[in-house]
Amino acid sequence: MNDRKTLDERQQMTDLERLRHSCSHVMATAILHIWPDAQFAYGPPVENGFYYDFDMPHRITPDEFEKIEAEMRKIAKDNQKFERRVLTRADAQAMAESGRLGGLADRPGNPSRFKLDLIDKIPEGEEISCFQNGDFIDLCAGPHVGYTSKCKNVKLMSVSASFYLGDESKGQLQRLYGTAFESKELLEEHLRRLEEAKKRDHRKLGREMGLFHIDEMVGQGLVLWKPKGALVRRALQEFITEELDKQGYSQVFTPHIGKLDLYRMSGHFPYYQESQYPAIAERDVLEKLADEDASCATLINGLSDGTYEGYLLKPMNCPHHIRIFASDPHSYRDLPVRLAEFGTVYRWEQSGELGGMTRVRGFTQDDAHLFCTPEQVAAEVTGCLDLVKKVLSTLGMNDYRVRLSLRDPESDKYVGSSENWDKAEASLREAVQTLGCEYTEEIGEAAFYGPKIDFVVKDVIGRDWQLGTVQVDYNLPVRFGLSYVGADNQPHIPVMIHRAPFGSMERFTGLLIEHFEGKFPTWLAPEQVRVLPISEKTLDTAEATTAKLADAGVRVTIDRSPDKIGAKIRTARLERVPYMLVIGAREAEDGTVSVRHRDHDDLGAKPLDQFIADLTQEIRSRSL
Numbered sequence: 001m002n003d004r005k006t007l008d009e010r011q012q013m014t015d016l017e018r019l020r021h022s023c024s025h026v027m028a029t030a031i032l033h034i035w036p037d038a039q040f041a042y043g044p045p046v047e048n049g050f051y052y053d054f055d056m057p058h059r060i061t062p063d064e065f066e067k068i069e070a071e072m073r074k075i076a077k078d079n080q081k082f083e084r085r086v087l088t089r090a091d092a093q094a095m096a097e098s099g100r101l102g103g104l105a106d107r108p109g110n111p112s113r114f115k116l117d118l119i120d121k122i123p124e125g126e127e128i129s130c131f132q133n134g135d136f137i138d139l140c141a142g143p144h145v146g147y148t149s150k151c152k153n154v155k156l157m158s159v160s161a162s163f164y165l166g167d168e169s170k171g172q173l174q175r176l177y178g179t180a181f182e183s184k185e186l187l188e189e190h191l192r193r194l195e196e197a198k199k200r201d202h203r204k205l206g207r208e209m210g211l212f213h214i215d216e217m218v219g220q221g222l223v224l225w226k227p228k229g230a231l232v233r234r235a236l237q238e239f240i241t242e243e244l245d246k247q248g249y250s251q252v253f254t255p256h257i258g259k260l261d262l263y264r265m266s267g268h269f270p271y272y273q274e275s276q277y278p279a280i281a282e283r284d285v286l287e288k289l290a291d292e293d294a295s296c297a298t299l300i301n302g303l304s305d306g307t308y309e310g311y312l313l314k315p316m317n318c319p320h321h322i323r324i325f326a327s328d329p330h331s332y333r334d335l336p337v338r339l340a341e342f343g344t345v346y347r348w349e350q351s352g353e354l355g356g357m358t359r360v361r362g363f364t365q366d367d368a369h370l371f372c373t374p375e376q377v378a379a380e381v382t383g384c385l386d387l388v389k390k391v392l393s394t395l396g397m398n399d400y401r402v403r404l405s406l407r408d409p410e411s412d413k414y415v416g417s418s419e420n421w422d423k424a425e426a427s428l429r430e431a432v433q434t435l436g437c438e439y440t441e442e443i444g445e446a447a448f449y450g451p452k453i454d455f456v457v458k459d460v461i462g463r464d465w466q467l468g469t470v471q472v473d474y475n476l477p478v479r480f481g482l483s484y485v486g487a488d489n490q491p492h493i494p495v496m497i498h499r500a501p502f503g504s505m506e507r508f509t510g511l512l513i514e515h516f517e518g519k520f521p522t523w524l525a526p527e528q529v530r531v532l533p534i535s536e537k538t539l540d541t542a543e544a545t546t547a548k549l550a551d552a553g554v555r556v557t558i559d560r561s562p563d564k565i566g567a568k569i570r571t572a573r574l575e576r577v578p579y580m581l582v583i584g585a586r587e588a589e590d591g592t593v594s595v596r597h598r599d600h601d602d603l604g605a606k607p608l609d610q611f612i613a614d615l616t617q618e619i620r621s622r623s624l
């Protein structure tokens with residue numbers, strides 16, 4: 001049974017979707033071979049596979065997948081033809097009444113109740129059809145592949161509870177998911193990728209490596225960076241800061257809250273309230289309303305319309321930076337002004353959407369706001385893109401594309417003149433073309449106040465990660481009445497560029513954990529070297545070695561446990577420490593260290609000074 005889409009839409013089903021949908025018929029056939037009473041409801045292709053919803057007393061568990069798959073393989077081997085037949089409404093209803101539709105034979109006393117309902121949903125005058133393979137006949141609009149032999153490269157993935165057409169009142173069904181590909185190789189590649197993704201999951205690695213923690217008592221979506229995670233973040237921030245310094249940015253710090261008036265001016269409040277934490281009312285307002293026995297609605301309305309003052313956890317850093325810019329007079333000669341901050345912002349995400357570091361409620365953006373003349377926009381945007389290029393190439397992420405989000409000229413949701421929009425869009429397009437990477441233009445995807453550039457990075461296993469943006473804004477400078485004195489001695493309105501190219505430190509670090517599978521390059525690794533004394537006898541030398549490395553600025557620890565050296569090496573490897581230095585009697589005597597790398601075997605003995613020189617060079621150059 002396929003989705004009742006229009007004929008046109010069904011014909012647009014890709015070949016792969018057609019194959020996967022056909023597999024859901026084969027899966028239903030296999031289930032019926034084992035459990036002939038199963039009642040099938042609905043089985044469309046979905047992203048990455050297909051499912052079928054059904055009802056039966058027996059609950060399928062994952063350890064039965066193999067049995068069902070074996071049955072599916074038999075049906076594929078049988079090479080049954082998918083035959084289409086047009087039914088009159090009366091015939092279709094009779095076949096459903098007898099239990100024949102969605103079954104292998106008539107099933108007296110077990111009518112096809114979901115099929116009956118689906119027949120009722122087919123509009124009068126539309127053709128009703130069924131497809132048969134072997135003994136299985138299903139109500140279906142198609143399309144299918146020709147024969148079941150095409151359906152041999154399948155794998156069942158998971159089983160879960162579902163509801164008939166999403167309607168909870170109709171009782172719970174079982175939903176069995178599978179995936180299928182045209183070839184064995186493609187299926188194996190897909191399964192290998194899933195396995196790889198599971199191994200790299202930053203939530204799992206973050207826990208194992210002690211990088212971060214999310215604590216129910218602190219709050220969902222609020223990331224606690226543990227000491228090791230904080231070291232990774234610090235190394236990353238230092239790197240980005242160095243690049244910002246080179247590009248003439250000025251660093252600022254701003255508080256985590258601001259007055260509601262500020263956000264009324266910027267337009268963030270009372271709009272977008274559903275994506276923010278609720279406003280914080282001032283104490284005297286609360287006391288006054290309590291005295292008056294006023295309702296919550298009075299408070300909320302009063303905060304929204306400005307009767308009462310209050311504060312907002314900042315959803316954006318822009319208004320604070322704007323007030324910094326506005327605190328001094330500016331001449332065209334000091335533009336551009338580039339204000340950067342690792343600024344923490346808070347957004348209210350639905351709790352169902354939260355997970356790990358990638359969907360959070362509080363996060364620190366690698367934020368900056370550039371205030372420039374209209375003539376400087378293209379060059380400034382190009383500068384932003386250069387920085388992204390530098391950071392991504394240092395991290396070995398050379399596969400990325402860019403999305404240019406433009407306004408929909410038909411829509412009226414955008415603020416600002418159409419002349420300004422044209423200018424901004426042209427500047428972004430010009431800058432993107434200097435990147436030399438693939439880019440697409442998306443009409444109608446711009447923010448209400450300006451067009452933007454988004455980055456999508458492909459990680460090592462080929463998954464897309466959406467990072468941050470570069471955005472041109474002709475609107476906020478007007479709202480805040482910003483100005484600078486031009487060469488003509490007249491006041492002019494600056495253009496503002498918002499950029500947070502890596503999105504947030506949380507999301508970016510989550511990406512890096514998965515990209516490197518926790519094996520950070522040495523410069524990013526929370527622990528760069530672990531010193532391993534072979535026994536108590538070489539402990540003093542090991543301590544001295546550790547001190548010397550720490551003196552050289554290396555993040556180093558020592559393993560003082562009574563474990564055997566083999567076990568110490570295993571532990572350090574498991575914790576993904578790049579370098580292990582083994583200190584035995586010989587090393588203690590001649591001032592060398594026996595070097596091991598987590599990914600390579602024994603690198604042999606080196607004088608300690610030589611090792612330190614090589615290592616600090618590797619860290620300084622941020623080698624991969």
Ligand SMILES: [Zn+2]
Pocket residue numbers: 001002021022025131138140141142143144
């Ligand atoms: Zn079908």
Ligand SMILES: [Zn+2]
Pocket residue numbers: 316317318369498499
């Ligand atoms: Zn901004």
